[in-house]
Amino acid sequence: MLDLVTLAGIWAVALYLIYSKKExxxxxxxxxxxxxxxxxxxxxxxxxxxxxxxxxGNSGLQSSIAPMIMAGLAVLGHAARICARHGTxxxxxxxxxxxxxxxxxxxxxxFRLEGKLDEYLANREEMLPWLQTQAAMVSLAHRVRPAAHIxxxxxxxxxxxxxxxxxxxxxxxxxxxxxxxxxxFFAAVCDMNLIGEEIYAVGAYIxxxxxxxxxxxxxxxxxxxxxxFILLGVIMTTLGMATPLLNLFSW
Amino acid sequence: MSQRTIRRQIPLALTFIVxxxxxxxxxxxxxxxxxxxxxxxxxxxxMVAFMMGFxxxxxxxxxxxxxxxxxxxxxxxxxxxxxxxxxxxIIWTLLGIVMGRSSDTYQWLYTNVxxxxxxxxxxxxxxxxxxxxxxxxxxxxxxTTILVVVSVVxxxxxxxxxxxxxxxxxxxxxxxxxxxxxxxxxxxTIGVGLGGILMGIRTLLAMETGFLGGTEE
Numbered sequence: 001m002l003d004l005v006t007l008a009g010i011w012a013v014a015l016y017l018i019y020s021k022k023e024x025x026x027x028x029x030x031x032x033x034x035x036x037x038x039x040x041x042x043x044x045x046x047x048x049x050x051x052x053x054x055x056x057g058n059s060g061l062q063s064s065i066a067p068m069i070m071a072g073l074a075v076l077g078h079a080a081r082i083c084a085r086h087g088t089x090x091x092x093x094x095x096x097x098x099x100x101x102x103x104x105x106x107x108x109x110x111f112r113l114e115g116k117l118d119e120y121l122a123n124r125e126e127m128l129p130w131l132q133t134q135a136a137m138v139s140l141a142h143r144v145r146p147a148a149h150i151x152x153x154x155x156x157x158x159x160x161x162x163x164x165x166x167x168x169x170x171x172x173x174x175x176x177x178x179x180x181x182x183x184x185f186f187a188a189v190c191d192m193n194l195i196g197e198e199i200y201a202v203g204a205y206i207x208x209x210x211x212x213x214x215x216x217x218x219x220x221x222x223x224x225x226x227x228x229f230i231l232l233g234v235i236m237t238t239l240g241m242a243t244p245l246l247n248l249f250s251w
Numbered sequence: 252m253s254q255r256t257i258r259r260q261i262p263l264a265l266t267f268i269v270x271x272x273x274x275x276x277x278x279x280x281x282x283x284x285x286x287x288x289x290x291x292x293x294x295x296x297x298m299v300a301f302m303m304g305f306x307x308x309x310x311x312x313x314x315x316x317x318x319x320x321x322x323x324x325x326x327x328x329x330x331x332x333x334x335x336x337x338x339x340x341i342i343w344t345l346l347g348i349v350m351g352r353s354s355d356t357y358q359w360l361y362t363n364v365x366x367x368x369x370x371x372x373x374x375x376x377x378x379x380x381x382x383x384x385x386x387x388x389x390x391x392x393x394x395t396t397i398l399v400v401v402s403v404v405x406x407x408x409x410x411x412x413x414x415x416x417x418x419x420x421x422x423x424x425x426x427x428x429x430x431x432x433x434x435x436x437x438x439x440t441i442g443v444g445l446g447g448i449l450m451g452i453r454t455l456l457a458m459e460t461g462f463l464g465g466t467e468e
Contacts, residue, residue, distance in 0.1 A: 011452060073461050073462045098299045102462055106462065109463065125316055134376075188387040196439040199446075211458055212459075223441065
């Protein structure tokens with residue numbers, strides 16, 4: 001029951017903030033600002049940008065990592081538009097076959113919006129190879145020597161292998177994942193990082209519409225509520241009065 | 252029907268309808284809703300199979316063109332990789348369809364080709380980890396100095412030769428793992444959970460259109 005009440009609460013607060021049209025400010029995300037700089041560097045060096053994510057392992061859009069894949073796709077769309085504008089080649093790689101048509105649509109739209117759809121259609125096979133096993137990604141890095149590597153999505157053990165290879169070959173790296181145990185690897189190897197829920201803020205950060213920003217504010221309100229519950233739990237447990245709170249969470 | 256309707260409005264409307272049905276089925280125990288949700292889930296499985304076909308055709312096209320181009324340029328080494336990939340793809344697909352995935356031949360190939368190759372790639376992670384660790388363990392600022400000190404304590408706490416002489420290392424290592432690291436992980440978990448829910452809401456409300464290539468301004 002508690003999960004339904006919580007979800008209903010999140011919906012209610014999100015809808016209220018979205019339609020109240022309050023002015024909302026969100027902090028800068030340097031990793032996303034850095035994409036433009038990374039693509040500019042690639043344009044100057046005449047090397048491609050490799051953008052990967054969109055589901056590692058064997059999972060795809062039908063699994064629980066779908067939000068992370070969609071966040072990665074939003075970054076792909078953003079990066080692809082900048083690449084199209086600068087005339088830089090972008091290579092999008094993915095593990096799950098279910099993401100290939102979606103990534104194709106994302107790239108197609110990005111190039112169409114920049115008036116360069118023909119350029120995409122002529123180079124589509126090079127821009128959208130379906131590979132993301134660690135061996136294929138390492139091989140791709142050595143073959144094309146990209147100037148920038150954007151690695152945002154859900155990753156498993158291969159994250160460090162892939163990111164370390166691209167880093168050692170001189171690519172600037174922007175990494176981000178919501179998967180707990182891969183965050184330290186990205187923090188170690190990448191130049192810029194999106195940590196945890198920051199990857200979900202991509203769409204809102206890029207578009208900055210009041211509605212998108214309102215949904216980000218909802219997230220922060222519930223985080224504050226979470227902190228309040230944690231503090232309450234600490235106090236009540238210390239006083240030996242935790243039972244009512246535990247009953248509430250098992251409701 | 253306009254391109255905008257086909258490419259934007261219909262997918263967004265379908266996303267809302269399907270998303271609401273699946274979400275409602277999670278909370279409401281009603282037979283018709285369950286049946287509808289099952290149908291959608293089955294449809295999803297079929298669609299994923301179609302997408303796999305799309306991806307298969309994509310990979311065939313890419314590597315056929317790559318072989319043609321490389322052969323034209325006299326670059327036979329790169330062509331060999333593409334030929335190997337296409338050959339493997341065709342053999343595995345045919346074996347799976349004709350003999351079945353549980354057949355002895357398919358299983359033999361899986362156990363003796365796929366598994367050793369995967370294990371080799373997995374094992375290579377160790378060397379990349381060592382390289383990444385070297386990159387991190389350099390004191391360049393206050394934060395990285397703290398990281399270096401904590402890393403050294405944890406590494407020493409995991410080594411019996413140090414713990415034997417300084418037993419306190421074990422206690423410190425456990426405290427770091429159980430209190431400091433767990434607290435940070437919990438904070439990230441809460442954030443990721445809330446972020447995922449809000450992203451779902453934005454997607455259902457057609458505000459998050461990154462999966463369709465972004466906004467059409």
